[in-house]
Amino acid sequence: DTGVSQNPRHKITKRGQNVTFRCDPISEHNRLYWYRQTLGQGPEFLTYFQNEAQLEKSRLLSDRFSAERPKGSFSTLEIQRTEQGDSAMYLCASSLDLGSYNEQFFGPGTRLTVL
Amino acid sequence: AQSVTQPDIHITVSEGASLELRCNYSYGATPYLFWYVQSPGQGLQLLLKYFSGDTLVQGIKGFEAEFKRSQSSFNLRKPSVHWSDAAEYFCVVTKSSGDKLTFGTGTRLAVRP
Numbered sequence: 001d002t003g004v005s006q007n008p009r010h011k012i013t014k015r016g017q018n019v020t021f022r023c024d025p026i027s028e029h030n031r032l033y034w035y036r037q038t039l040g041q042g043p044e045f046l047t048y049f050q051n052e053a054q055l056e057k058s059r060l061l062s063d064r065f066s067a068e069r070p071k072g073s074f075s076t077l078e079i080q081r082t083e084q085g086d087s088a089m090y091l092c093a094s095s096l097d098l099g100s101y102n103e104q105f106f107g108p109g110t111r112l113t114v115l
Numbered sequence: 116a117q118s119v120t121q122p123d124i125h126i127t128v129s130e131g132a133s134l135e136l137r138c139n140y141s142y143g144a145t146p147y148l149f150w151y152v153q154s155p156g157q158g159l160q161l162l163l164k165y166f167s168g169d170t171l172v173q174g175i176k177g178f179e180a181e182f183k184r185s186q187s188s189f190n191l192r193k194p195s196v197h198w199s200d201a202a203e204y205f206c207v208v209t210k211s212s213g214d215k216l217t218f219g220t221g222t223r224l225a226v227r228p
Contacts, residue, residue: 004158031213042119042205042218043159056215091159101147101166101212106159 002026004107006092012113013082020078021110025094032075033104034067035091036060043091049075050097082114117142117208119219127225128196136191136222138206148189149207149216150180159205165189176200201226 005024013019025032030051035043046065047057051072061067064082069075079086089109095102118141128134140146150162163174170182180191189206206219 033215035216040220042207042221043216045215045217048215058215093159095213097213101164103161103164104216108156108158 004092004094004105006090006107006110008110009108010111010113012115014115015084016081018078018080019082019112020076021090021112023075023077023092023094023107025074025092026096026105029094029096029105030072031095031097031102031104032069033093033095034075034077035093037089037091037109038087046077079112082112084114087112087114117146117210117217119206119208119217121204121206121219121222123222124220125223125225127227129227130198131195134191134193134196134200134224136204136206136224138189138191138219139187140189140206140208141187142208142210144210145184146208146210147212148180148182149209150174150178150189150191151205151207151218152202153205153221154202162191162204196224196226198226198228200224 007022033048034046037043047067049069064080067077089111091109092107093104095104120139148165151159153159162178165172165182203221203223205221207216209216
């Protein structure tokens with residue numbers, strides 16, 4: 001399968017624990033995006049990378065959240081000291097910047113439940 | 116900042132009936148507009164997109180959408196709905212290619228047999 005993959009697909013954790021999610025974009029896609037989707041809402045932008053550079057972060061991304069894309073390939077999203085309000089689906093998308101329109105291809109998401 | 120409104124949270128139609136999902140956007144210039152579909156257990160899939168040119172755009176699975184600048188709308192239509200179209204539909208706006216996407220709250224479509 002050559003689509004965007006995300007691991008794990010599901011994560012249950014206790015409040016106060018740290019969690020880390022991984023996203024593997026489509027090969028050679030240079031842009032990678034993270035979104036968060038809560039129940040009954042559309043996805044909301046969190047952050048995005050062009051290669052290894054983090055170009056924009058949303059105000060939704062508090063100090064407890066950190067994202068990396070160390071070699072411009074896969075990315076990780078870490079949440080420290082999780083809170084119940086962090087429970088959501090975390091979506092990753094990737095695109096190839098060709099100068100014309102770049103479609104964002106989405107992964108299946110990681111569903112986080114904080115108890 | 117751009118925003119999207121989808122006034123219908125939930126719509127039910129009979130199989131074979133026509134469908135129209137409403138979307139209104141707010142953005143100062145001409146935005147890039149999209150419709151995405153999300154089925155249970157599936158990732159988000161792009162149905163169609165509008166950048167410029169012909170205001171009636173065709174997408175996959177028999178869907179089409181019409182951009183109306185005067186009404187700031189980008190409604191999605193399908194002439195005959197199939198049971199497999201049951202899903203959540205998101206209207207999306209962005210200001211430029213490669214920029215972050217702004218999603219509406221979604222419309223959940225149910226299809227009666």
